[in-house]
Amino acid sequence: MAKRQLNRRQEWRIQKIQDERAARAAKRAERAEEDLEGGDLGPEQTGLVIAHFGVTVEVEGDDGARVRCNLRANLPALVTGDRVVWRAGKQNNGVIVAQLPRSSELCRPNAHGQLKPVAANVDQLLVVIAPRPEPHANLIDRYLVAAEHAGIPPLLLLNKADLIDDSNATKLDALLTIYRELGYPVLEVSAHNGLAMEQLYAALDGHISVFVGQSGVGKSSLVNKLLPGEDTRVGDLSQATGKGTHTTTTARLFHFPSGGDLIDSPGIREFALAHIERADVEAGFIEFRDLLGCCRFRDCKHEREPGCALLQALENGAVSQQRMDSYRHILSSLPEKTY
Structure with missing residues (x-):
């Protein structure tokens, strides 16, 4: 069955409902934080986010104990693997007060x-x-x-x-x-x-x-x-x-x-790359790296242009047909603005 197309008003109503739900969840988290604050939180300590559950996360402290924590409203979205600063409550709960810098992130x-x-x-x-x-x-x-x-x-x-x-x-x-x-x-x-x-x-x-x-x-x-x-x-x-x-x-x-x-992480059948640009795709094919910038034309699309370094590498076997097919297929799936 074909996926039903939504008109702009329907999309607006759906987004409005989602925004209202998010606002209510944020208020619940804020009230929970206020309750904890009123109950005298412990000192700041570092921890590791080991799971995410909507407006709360499970944090593992440096001592190995695991605590369900609320997030302060001014914090960015946290994900599993984040290092954080948090304060413990008195009933095996807590509040995250800061996110530590990430060394990498998978998006x-x-x-x-x-x-x-x-x-x-x-x-x-x-x-x-x-x-x-x-x-x-x-x-x-x-x-x-x-x-x-x-x-x-x-x-x-x-x-x-x-x-x-x-x-x-x-x-x-x-x-x-x-x-x-x-x-x-x-x-x-x-x-x-x-x-x-x-x-x-x-x-x-x-x-x-x-x-x-x-x-x-x-x-x-x-x-x-x-x-x-x-x-x-x-x-x-x-x-x-x-x-x-x-x-x-x-x-x-x-x-x-x-x-x-x-x-x-949750299984996904297809990993979308709509957030990256053509140059990022080219850089992601590691055998292309020494060839990029060597084509006769600066804006070479690596399709049929004379003097294309990638096509020459394909012809002499330095680049496999399988990988070239993948490269072209990925490019064809990107939004037009990335070309």
Whole structure:
């Protein structure tokens, strides 16, 4: 069924309702803060946001205790991974009074095209794929472009390696070989039978990592394997579409016993890049970097222009056809203003 188109008045009414709900939520948070203030808050201390629940967040103090906190009205939106300054109340609650600077943030546009952070202070992005649902280079490249744009090093993680067989082994190997040759780290694991999980632990140790990837690739299963007892919900592949069903509903941060943290973010089937421009896409394809600026024409679109450095690299094999196709597909999906 086609998505129903809303007229401008309907869109205005929906936005008005959302704004009113947000205002009411803010008033409730303000009243809760006033109650805490009246109850004599403790001294300021630092903490880590480990989960977000609407107008409140769960904060882990430096002593490891976890407290549900309200946010002061003048604070920006917080996300999992944020470092904050907070004050404790007397009933296992508290108030966040300041946000500490972020070293990085992972963002994606929301349904209205507005850029929204989904995780903070991440230093490693694990792009999870699997033999089923079948991985597509274009989706992988979207994640890699987003990682390069955010300045977060990526690791390509093939989960469900136990499902590799004669029907898909050749295609998967050809896909992953391209990324290995580009210098991206690639790890093949299986949450089902434990294949190479020790190598995955080692790759996660000492980092704040985020798993991203389409639904059904086994992100929740990996969390359950890496962190027994957390019991992250696992969804089966849809019988109708072959795609995964969404299970994670809020981003949550987990600690590994040996060191390092994992932010498990809600599954998304397609990573939109509407917030970046053409130059950012080009910079996100790391094999293009030495070629950019070398075309005969300054405004070269890398399509059919004579003297195009990228087309020459494609012809001599320095750039793969798969990656060039992804680059063009991503560009075609960007708003016209970015051209």
